[in-house]
Amino acid sequence: MTTGRSVVVEAPRRHRLATADHPPEPGPGEVRVAVHAAGVCASDREVYEGTRADGYVRYPVVPGHEWSGTVEAVGPGTDPALVGARTVGEGFRACQVCARCRSGETSLCTAGYEETGFTQPGAFADHLVLPARLLHLLPDDADLTAAALLEPAAVVAAAVLRAAPRPAERVAVVGAGTLGLLAVQLLAASSPAELVAVDPRDRPGEQARTFGADRAATPAEAAELHGRFDLVVETAGAPGTARDACLLARRGGRVVLTGLPAPGAHGIDAVHLSVSQLTVASVFGAPPAAWAYATRAFAAGLLRPAPLITHRLPLESFGEAVELVGSGDPEVGKVLLEP
Structure with missing residues (x-):
């Protein structure tokens, strides 16, 4: 045996x-x-x-x-x-x-x-x-x-810690896969004034609403929201989602990238980045502090x-x-x- x-x-x-x-x-x-x-x-x-x-x-x-x-x-x-x-x-x-x-x-x-x-x-x-x-x-x-x-949750926790969301901010999450839906849950706990999940698929959008998003938007619908959000967390890693996340951010806004696109992804517009004075951060994996945050949130029922x-x-x-x-x-x- x-x-x-x-x-x-x-x-x-x-x-x-x-x-x-x-x-x-x-x-x-x-x-x-x-x-x-x-x-x-x-x-x-x-x-x-x-x-x-x-x-x-x-x-x-x-x-x-x-x-x-x-x-x-x-x-x-x-x-x-x-x-x-x-x-x-x-x-x-x-x-x-x-x-x-x-x-x-x-x-x-x-x-x-x-x-x-x-x-x-x-x-x-x-x-x-x-x-x-x-x-x-x-x-x-x-x-x-x-x-x-909890491993993908720790990656999301690293992004949220880097983003430092504040109550009453307008927040968008680009991508409603596993990372995106976990991000919606953690960001909803920060009491945003508005929380929007962007994804082309119906089912993930519906799930995002059950986890605290105010609405779900397709990428085409999100194009009408450019320049609106204080904070944008990108989780999809699709060829154009890093660029799209930057376009959704207001001038002076913050963007955190967690998705890993394949080589050849569309680049972020450097002129837009500079003129809009965006703060862009990226996350790869999770340090111990993010793991501790994710496990505490899980034990407290904030992560489901x-x-x-x-x-x-x-x-x-x-x-x-x-x-x-x-x-x-x-x-x-x-x-x-x-x-």
Whole structure:
């Protein structure tokens, strides 16, 4: 009887379900987590298809960077009280000693890129081993299925912390996928005077309203709103959405970009940026402060990820999960793999 399975992507478009006779052993300062659920996102599809940027994946690899689970074992020097704790965890394996890490900006670590599910074994597996310092513990009664979305929620939290929304501001969210709908939830908690979600699809727009948006607008309708918003958070990563987000911002407004467009995306108009005196920031991943914010918001009920989940599949269905994520079907929300 095997006690450990994992999805291994050997090379682009080549994967297998590996089995082991025993679970991996945590080393000094590490824990072993029994994975409850792991989300499949567009970057996992990039890993599978071989389109992820050079340096940001290392084959063979076990993907899976969005996960939740329960601490099952600890390595030497790790607090044994962690065993049994429900948890999520950061993905970046930052060095902790460079100037950026020392300032708390671990997603900007200058020692080189290392991340769970891309260059280190991820959570499309029965078990995940990672440094205990990366854990963010959850309440004992936390919904672990919903908690699997706390990684994208942490990215959104990083954007919201950077944006610093203030009550009574006009706010727009460009894109109503997983990131966008989580952003709507966090931004609604800041009591905006107006909160608009921009997306070409009907179903995500309807969901945005249930999460606190005042209205949903298609990109064509949003063109009538150019120059209106104090704050715009872009989450779509489509070819023109960074540019569109800047056009939606009022003069002197703020824009935070979280989507990752493919090469060749439309550039931001430098003249518009300068003349309008916009403040534009970008987010890649999430530092510890954003993780702490997201997990607190989840525990407090301000973040409700569960309604975003549309598919729950076993590890054996990794190929089907990847196809669902890339299908473009508006009825497909967050897809989970459950060991």
